[in-house]
Amino acid sequence: MGILIPVIFLSILSLILGIFYYLASKTIFISLEENINKINNLLPQTNCGVCGYNSCYLFAKALVEGKSKPSKCIPADNSFIHEIYETIKIPVEIKEPMIAVVHCKGDSNNSKKRFEYIGISNCHAAILAGNGFKACEYGCLGLGSCVSVCKFDAIAIKNGIAYIDPEKCTGCGLCVKECPRGLISLIPKVHKIYLACSNHDRGNKVKNYCSFGCTACTLCVKATPSGAISMIDNLPVLDYSSGDNFVVAAYSCPSKSFNDLIKFRPKANIDIKCDGCSQCISSCPTHAIYGEKGRRHYVNKEKCIGCGLCLNICPVHAIAIWGGLGYSKDIRRNKNFRY
Amino acid sequence: MVKKMKLNELEEKIISKNPVFIAGIGICPSLALTSTIKEAFIIGLSVFTIYFLSSLAISLFKKFIPSRVRLICHLMIIACFTTVFEIFLGSNSILPPEKLNIYIPIIAFNCLILQKLNFYSTQSKIFSFLPDFIYTGSGFFILLLICAFIREFLSYYQILGIKILSSNQTILFFSHPCGAFLSAGIVLGIINFLILRKNKRQL
């Protein structure tokens, strides 16, 4: 008899709990929850907030209710968008993948400091102390306030400046807003060349504080006949929507201010068919071809950047590019092109 | 060679890959009872046993609990077991009532047990919780015992009631709750340091 009372009490309590849970589930767990969970599982669970919602779960819920577009989730890649279309049949927009790059190359070996800074290791704080400790007042301080914002661990500090790993970066844009000097911007992922300097001074003054600084010599503008680079405020501005690949411009810069994300460029190779007319020597922007007139020429593989200008010019088709990137249209049609 | 490897794996499962040592989950309310080794033994053993009984109960009833009410059912099952323990320890008057009536029922909301129960209810076999339970549970027990040893030794110079050094100038604040925080911080820091050093050596 003594055991009956607690058993009845516990059953009544559980019944009341069950009733309340049923009432709550009717108003909260709506029938679309299965779809929401399915979509939530496709999202990267980083809760970065780029889509405008606090968490990935809320973004999935908004997608199902039709209040948002899947292209707002920038860190997810394009395959995710197709899977969403399969699940809930909403229209698909393919966006161009972008990555973030830091426009500064002046690390601790190549740029000078004005004073030694001992303080809070945050870029915003370092700027308050006399506009930064670097001689170049536009450069990256390397104290890492962008590192702490990145949710994908793509930014690292190497030799005193920030470097973004293009494999891990998803182009979400949080670091773009965080950098106090505005050194980070988004470029399309297919373009591998960008300007790694943000200095608006010109001439020899720049050479005093950083060996990689852009001195506004306009050699890059002259090296691009298509006009895709223009000089604005002592810095070249690259127009990524033109079809140009900026290889020649990048390697014609005397202070090496451009960064090339491709470590191993394709190289030109001259065949035995060469008759020594030397037209390729005059067209090579990096002076990588050498040889006597009338005899077979050779390519210096260290200097060659694989731009393909010599290949277009050679009248006997003796030149082939080995290595795979294939920029110019003629390279792709060329039988000598080896992948 | 084989024995050394087995010892290495064992140490890894209990300490390096144990969420108790890495993230300090689940030790919070039980840390208050670690001022003497005897009390730490009691609370450690009770958490260990409640963990075992509730994992057993949930592994047996996995198929009957629908997934939407899973959390509520887990909470009620652990609450039943803590009630049993409360009555058992109260009748033997091992712990004073003002500690017993607060810290034992709070095991119902222990983060470690709830997370692990969630994990076990997704496994398919009935007794697959056993190896994981043994490693995690013993890691938790060891952590409580180490903290209690530090606290009791430094605050009274005694172990299990037996005075080791006969001096009255002890670091008495270790017997107060702040000592629990400090000793837990020190122990977790030292273990972190050892894990990092081992990972560096392996690289």
Next chain:
Amino acid sequence: MKITMLLQLSIASILINNLVFSRLIGLCPCFGKNTKLLKSLKIGLFVTCIMFISSVACWFLKSYILIPLSIEYMQTITFVVTLIITYLIIEIIVYNFWKKTHEKLSIYLKSLTTNCAILGVLLINSQINPFTNQPFSLLENMVSSISNGIGFTIALLLITGVQKRLQFSQIPKPLQNIPVAFLSAGLISMVLLGFSNINFSMLFGG
């Protein structure tokens, strides 16, 4: 006097027997990577409201159902179930009347469902009042739960403030994240140790 006893009770709950720093209950939300003071304030106030509502409900359940039927040992299960029902009622009400706040609230609710602090307060209120040596009455229950909630909020704000300062410091690698949080909380609780022998008769005069 009754008011002095209530004041003694509230000061004891906030300073002497602080939930986080003296009783070590409810630490879990304090040790996440939380550096926003406003968010901690919101969590603390929300927890205080739930403590108040559920402790009143539990007092009624205990004095009118558990004690007459002499099943006081069921109090743990009763408290857990009451807590869950309180959460569900709050979710239903907020969802039906204030849909905008419901979105933000649901994240807090999901993480605070298994918070030890609220269950701790319910259990403390079912013990014997140390100032009158009798079980808590309804008024004492309400005062105790609100002051425990305020103590929890203060503790959460202190720990969040310390984490905010620690963000930019160079902490050695083995001590990062959890150990340094424990050590800083230990130092704060050492400070609060100074309140442990307050002479109430000097404060309130008899």
